[in-house]
Amino acid sequence: MVNGEAESLDYRKLPQLPRSKRKPQAYSSLAAATGIFTFALMVAATVILVVRKRIKYAEVLEDWEKEYGPHRFSYKTCTPATDGFKDNGLLGVGGFGRVYRGVLRASNIEVAVKRVSHKSGQGMKEFVAEIVSIGKLRHERNVAQLL
Missing domain, CATH: 3.30.200.20 (Phosphorylase Kinase; domain 1)
Structure with a gap:
């Protein structure tokens, strides 16, 4: 109706949302594991570079x-x-x-x-x-x- 009350909404007639094949929890734990692994790799690379630099420029006694x-x-x-x-x-x-x-x-x-x-x-x-x-x-x- 245009000039009156609107009809009540029947929720049963609404279309269903498509279901995701992935579980949201599995995706977030994979992302977290990848992030932690990347961070650990960056820390290890930094430590290796610092140690190599210290060894390279260490004072050597004759x-x-x-x-x-x-x-x-x-x-x-x-x-x-x-x-x-x-x-x-x-x-x-x-x-x-x-x-x-x-x-x-x-x-x-x-x-x-x-x-x-x-x-x-x-x-x-x-x-x-x-x-x-x-x-x-x-x-x-x-x-x-x-x-």
Whole structure:
């Protein structure tokens, strides 16, 4: 009827909804399992990359360092100590590289840092001899102690 009351709706005459062949719970548990597996795979890949990077960039002690005592400071420690190896902190140039003035941030000790050049024409024996001789010097006013 147009100008009166509407007829009551008979729910039995409505068409049935099509049934899904998949169970909603099975689909959601499969999606959750796939998500968890993907997340675990990403975490494992990240851990592997971090471990490989640490191994690749780990400090390797030379045989002479183990025998004679003095060790290298990491580049990560020396760069901020020397303000990025800038020329205004350059003290001199030696046979194995340049020497820079610096201050170790952790201990606030003033140091001279020799940045070893791989283009040096001198050999490893000469370098070890220099390190050993400097390491034995103990002059308090004019020579810095080898760390």
